[in-house]
Amino acid sequence: MITTDEVCNVLKMTEEEKYDLLKTVITDYERKENNLIQILHMAQAIFGYLPVEVQYFIAGQMDLSVSKINSVLTFYSFFSTQPKGKYTVSICLGTACYVRGGKDVLNKLKSVLGIDVGFTTEDKVFSLSVMRCIGACGLAPAMTINKKVYKQVNPNKIPMILGMLK
Amino acid sequence: MGSVYQLKRVDFIFKDEKDWKVILKNSISRPAHELINELISSELKGRGGAGFPTGLKWKLTAEENDLVKYVICNADEGEPGTFKDREILSKVPLKVLTSMAVCGHVIRSNTGYIYLRGEYFFLQKDLNKAISEFEEYCREINFDFSIRIFMGSGAYICGEETALFESMEGKRGEPRNKPPFPSSYGYMGKPTVINNVETLAHTYTIFEYGAKRFYDLGVQYSRGSKLFSVSGDTPKPGIYELELGMSLFDFVEEFGDGDTKAVQVGGASGFLVPRKRFNETTIGFQGKLTGISLPTGGSMMLFNSSRSMYNVLDNYLEFFREESCGQCTPCRVGCQQLLNGIKAVKRGDKNAQYLDKLLRLTETMQNTAKCGLGQSVANSFSAIVENFREEMIY
């Protein structure tokens, strides 16, 4: 069975190859409806997000309606129907982070990046999102950039952290 | 009260797991009813929040006649402020796997799943490694049991057991009506034992040392120890294993910063206790005890006097509004109205009496919402509005 790690090499793939890979994934999962969520995870790993065309493709392959696919994926915050930037910056707004200034960090991010939550910068480098408690409450406020966790961030550190990525 | 230091630290959960093979082998050679009785006499109750007796849960599921049954470990760890299940899975995963397999032996199931919170993707690799090692030993001793990880996708409500099943079945994670309960109708409609990560870790302790060692800890109705995730205004945030039944006063003595004005026990769905109630409040499960006993999944968040309780409530309500699955009206509309309501009062658009109307709305939600999320909004809402009324208005 194909793993998420193997999927990571897809950046160089053509559209057609991506659809072929997705088809293999769906076959691996026996086209079963109760594997839909795993299939969506893989599809998102392949395409980066889940645009309508991909939803149609999955629906066709699995013999399900597109509205069924759409109603499931919109339920879960991990799935995105919009393309994401190279870096997704997420700030925790759980209670511990919130009372320790998470919102100030968020406002700073909005002004530095010039975008609102749920959006991506024009150069497609950064996307901004909020998340719920990730269990780093002891060192609040917490922020993640892709898979890396930053603890005890404050608004002043934001330009430096972002600058180091660009 | 408080003059004698009363918090009792315990060290069972993170004690090494090196004997897991022995414990697995010994346990599965014992008859199911004996293991069930051991759990029942330990009086272990579920650590995921609801506090259902674990022995009884296993017994009810064992009594079902279906050929296919499931064992599920709930590792969705969603209670805000909690991070203990993550620690268990990263430090002593084999304890959890062993307990799942013993549960499989008791209820006659050969299939286990771990529903892992999506944000904990970084645990997946090591956990899979532990699972391989575990399954290999199972094959060695001819014991048929397999375990798979199912990754969550970022929806708090999927921690609720029936929503979790729906999600594993590839659907929207919307809670089902109960009854039927998971013991007869769970994942794929089959009898299912679903336990929290920590509950399973405690059953390991019980199989290792016997029910009495566990039962001797804690107080009546609240036996054993529990992991607490301490955060907020505290000089020592972290995870602590403590005996159940401690008073909140002693807890604050130990973990407070000298200026604690309130403690949130059990995350957003839990209870907010103001300073004047520290003395009469204990941490454990509700029983016919005098005084107030509060259950918790483990989250203990301290607030000192510099914190605005209005902001805290606003944060909780935003959380509920976001995480409500939207399936039933009292919760979907109620959460929005509560949030709009406290904002209106704060702005001065509504007078203070409006808060009482909102309190009645939370009562309605408590009585009519379909699942624990909508039902529990009243807990922190009423405590904050009643105890910090001025902060809501000015």
Ligand SMILES: Cc1cc2nc3c(=O)[nH]c(=O)nc-3n(C[C@H](O)[C@H](O)[C@H](O)COP(=O)(O)O)c2cc1C
């Ligand atoms: C809104 C909601 C969220 C829940 N989240 C979790 C969770 O993240 N982890 C958990 O173990 N139990 C959670 N529960 C409790 C589960 O429904 C269930 O009672 C528990 O997994 C049973 O295991 P236990 O008996 O070992 O505690 C949640 C319940 C509700 C109503």
Ligand code: SF4
């Ligand atoms: S109470 Fe809320 S979360 Fe629970 S089923 Fe109803 S809408 Fe969904």
Ligand code: FES
């Ligand atoms: S509240 Fe932000 S990590 Fe817990």
